[in-house]
Amino acid sequence: MKRIPTMLASVATLALSACSFGAAEGFEGVSEPLAAVTDVTPPERAPSELQVLFWSDEERSTRFREMENWFAGKEVPASTNPRALSTGEPLPDELAAAIRKVIADTNAAGVMVHHKGAVRFEEYGLGFGRDQRWTSFSVAKSFTSTLLGAAIQDGFIANLDDPVTLYVPGLAGSAYEGVTVRQIATMTSGVAWNEDYTDPNSDVAQMNQFILEFGAEATVAQMRGLSREAPAGEKWLYKTGETNLIGLVIENAVGLSLAEYAQEKIVEPAGLADGLFWMADARGGSIGGCCLSLSLGDYTRMGVFALEGGGGSVPEGWFAEAGDSLVDFDNNPGFGYGYQWWTYPQGFGAQGIFGQSITIVPEKELVVTVVGNWSTATSFAHRATWLDITYRIAALD
Incomplete structure (x- = not known):
């Protein structure tokens, strides 16, 4: 499904007026998706019911398994060639018992350990099962990063050092003037x-309000209203809104929603076996910074896909670069941030609030996947505990 790139500046300008994706009207040379990607329209609900950050524990445990019943999005079919996950030698009893204790302590819904080509541990809880899907929250950022690499590989994005405004012209004259895609x-x-998840007035909590007020222009409206606090390239600050911008950059350049592009560049080559739901934004595209739903096995398949280099979907060495410490955290040596991947003393990973993660240790051929429902959106203690478990597995012969 090779597509011929169009002139990037023209694509970026035309795409701002596109409210639906897939038919790709106005995008010369962009072909149709591999197979049917369907729009999901849930029952109409009051805005107050959709404030995910403020759902109760019971609501989260139930609704994280069925986000397509709460939010609009796109349903991507399973790969036509699903990747089998073979079963390997079980982990040592003592280590398996330690994992089960952490599952209980952190309210995990599913844990899978894929080590040296095979699954060595797999367990479920909170009513979640092998054939169900669970929301990703910001684990989606690392999928969006992968699609950024794919758009570069395909020639739709010329260079990471291109200005963001080339692809999202609506940000011209804002604090994003002069900011690059790499930044x-x-x-x-x-x-x-x-990004305070407990503050209803924070920028991350106000994203839904911008959707209500600005509809299809919500992301641009919110981001162009932000102010500058440091010179571009000099300060790291976690921003879900900026991953949403990456999503806009990709969709405007490629002419497909992230979900549709993911079908070609991730779902098919990674062999995802249970399909994918990706929550929609107000334009009919996909939310770059959040909210895929996948099975536990398919999160693991994504980790293995990254571990193995991306199957030609991304430039050679993309994951080695994207999962490298391009930003180092001075107050936490050994930890950092790459292209939408967190970096650790060993390996790198994707993280999402309430306990979602894919942790990859390439030199140990290890992928540890966790989905869950923490009592709080973030917990440094829980993250550290799961990273410790990962390193204990990595230390096995």
């Missing part, structure tokens, strides 16, 4: 943002 990929734009 939003590493969250070093220098633009101010509040």
Whole structure:
């Protein structure tokens, strides 16, 4: 399904007026998706029911398994060639018991350990099962990063050092003037943002309000209203809004929603076996910074796909670069951030609030996948505990 890139500046300008994706009207040379990607329209609900950050524990445990019943999005079919996950030698009893204790302590819904080519541990809880899907939250950012690499590989995005405004012209004259795609990929734009999940007035909590007020222009409206707090490239600050911008950059350049592009560049080559639901934004595209739903096995398949280099979907060495410490955290040596991947003393990974993660240790051929429902959106203690478990597995012969 090779597509011929169009002139990038023209694509970026035309795409701003596109409210639906797939038919790709106005995008010369963009072909149809591999197979039917369907729009999901859930029952109509009051805005107050959709405030995910403020759902109760019971609501989260139930609704994280069925986000397509709460939010609009796109349903991507399973790969035509699903990747089998073979069963390997079980982990040592003592280590398996330690994992089960952490599952209980952190309210995990599913854990899978894929080590040296085979699954060595797999367990479920909270009513979640092998054939169900669970929401990703910000684990989606690492999928969006992968699609950024794919758009570069396909020639739709010329260079990571292109200005963001080339692909999202609506940001011209804002704090994003002069900011590059690389800088939003590493969250070093220098633009101010509040990611406090407990504050209903924070920027991240206000994203839904912008959708209500601005509809299809919500992301651009919110991001162009932000102010600069540091020179571009000099300060790291975690911003879900900037991953949403990466999504806009990709969709405007390629002419497909992230979900549709993911079908070709991730779902098919990674062999995802249970399909994918990706929550939609107000334009009919996909939310770059959040909210895929996948089975536990398919999160693991994505980890293995990254571990193996991306099957030609991305430039050679993309994951080695994207999963490298392009930003180092001075107050936490050994930890950092790449292109929408967190970096650790060993390996790199994707993280999402309430306990979602894919952790990859390439030199040990190890992928540890966890989905869950923490009592709080973030927990440094829980993250550290799961990373410790990962390193204990990595230390096995």
